[in-house]
Amino acid sequence: MWDIIGQEKALSLLRKSLKKGNLAHAYLLVGLPHIGKMALALNIAQALNCESSEPPCGKCTACKRIASAKHSDVQILELSQSAESGEGESKTKIGVDQVDQILHSVNLAPFEGRYRVFIIDGVEFMSIAAVNRLLKTIEEPIGKVIFILLTANENLVPATIVSRCQRIELTPVSKEEIEKALIEHQQIDPQRAKLLARLANGCPGWAISAIADDSLMQQRTEWLEEWIGMFGADFDQRFTFAAKMVEKYSQNREVVQQKLDLLLSWWRDVLLVKVDCGVEIANIDFEDILKKMANDYRLPQIRVFVNKIKSTKEHLRMNVNPQLVMEVLMLNIPEKSKVENLTA
Numbered sequence: 001m002w003d004i005i006g007q008e009k010a011l012s013l014l015r016k017s018l019k020k021g022n023l024a025h026a027y028l029l030v031g032l033p034h035i036g037k038m039a040l041a042l043n044i045a046q047a048l049n050c051e052s053s054e055p056p057c058g059k060c061t062a063c064k065r066i067a068s069a070k071h072s073d074v075q076i077l078e079l080s081q082s083a084e085s086g087e088g089e090s091k092t093k094i095g096v097d098q099v100d101q102i103l104h105s106v107n108l109a110p111f112e113g114r115y116r117v118f119i120i121d122g123v124e125f126m127s128i129a130a131v132n133r134l135l136k137t138i139e140e141p142i143g144k145v146i147f148i149l150l151t152a153n154e155n156l157v158p159a160t161i162v163s164r165c166q167r168i169e170l171t172p173v174s175k176e177e178i179e180k181a182l183i184e185h186q187q188i189d190p191q192r193a194k195l196l197a198r199l200a201n202g203c204p205g206w207a208i209s210a211i212a213d214d215s216l217m218q219q220r221t222e223w224l225e226e227w228i229g230m231f232g233a234d235f236d237q238r239f240t241f242a243a244k245m246v247e248k249y250s251q252n253r254e255v256v257q258q259k260l261d262l263l264l265s266w267w268r269d270v271l272l273v274k275v276d277c278g279v280e281i282a283n284i285d286f287e288d289i290l291k292k293m294a295n296d297y298r299l300p301q302i303r304v305f306v307n308k309i310k311s312t313k314e315h316l317r318m319n320v321n322p323q324l325v326m327e328v329l330m331l332n333i334p335e336k337s338k339v340e341n342l343t344a
């Protein structure tokens with residue numbers, strides 16, 4: 001069976017193509033990190049090589065070997081793997097050597113299965129030489145060879161690659177659907193499943209990682225407490241915090257974006273409580289503090305700050321001076337309203 005959470009549209013398209021035997025020779029799976037691109041790519045590889053009458057069964061030798069990355073006809077190239085290779089290129093690139101390494105078998109007949117499947121995760125990180133090497137290979141379809149390219153940022157994928165692939169978009173999954181899948185397939189208790197499904201923000205892979213690795217939730221709690229401490233802090237403390245964020249940004253941009261995502265989810269929750277939609281909040285384990293904050297701030301203040309966080313994220317992406325951006329954000333943390341019994 002297809003063990004993907006959500007993605008009915010993508011699955012229905014793939015099921016039809018498999019049934020008719022008219023698969024594309026290259027697919028581009030587009031979607032947010034942790035939405036399920038790699039899970040789907042492996043599932044397609046299983047469907048193509050499964051030994052049962054209802055592929056992908058998930059139980060036969062081929063399906064199991066693919067799931068554990070041991071099948072000799074399924075090659076996977078990921079960014080982290082190439083970063084470790086220590087070649088001269090930047091660590092944020094997939095180099096031509098890595099592409100060469102997995103493509104050397106492209107013209108050979110499948111060894112143990114029916115199809116050779118090449119999965120490249122993070123295709124937007126390929127160097128120009130690597131892109132050219134890949135283009136040469138996918139230009140002319142080769143029988144029994146399927147390429148599955150994955151990207152979280154389609155805008156950075158060269159148009160020459162996009163135009164040669166069938167594009168499949170993976171869309172955010174509803175929290176209800178994630179929650180149900182976590183309870184049924186991961187045997188998680190309902191309260192934890194509810195929290196993880198909400199924090200996953202449409203991307204079930206995040207919830208599954210958080211089940212396997214406790215440090216993800218610990219880190220989220222630490223980061224949240226750090227932010228909450230800043231809401232009542234004086235300007236000195238806020239500027240010290242901004243400086244720490246700038247330093248972090250110079251080491252790891254993604255972590256700072258994740259911290260800002262968390263801040264955004266927090267203030268969205270404050271907004272939801274404020275407008276009586278508290279049942280929709282993500283951070284349900286901090287509900288008491290959220291309720292108190294919704295009471296402490298006026299609606300326009302909350303709205304303005306939510307937008308401020310969004311523009312902070314955007315400005316960082318546009319390479320505006322990070323120190324300026326972070327200081328402006330910290331200065332814009334709203335002041336608690338002194339008025340009792342706020343109604344607006």
Ligand SMILES: [Zn+2]
Pocket residue numbers: 046049050051052055056057058059060061062063064
């Ligand atoms: Zn199977």
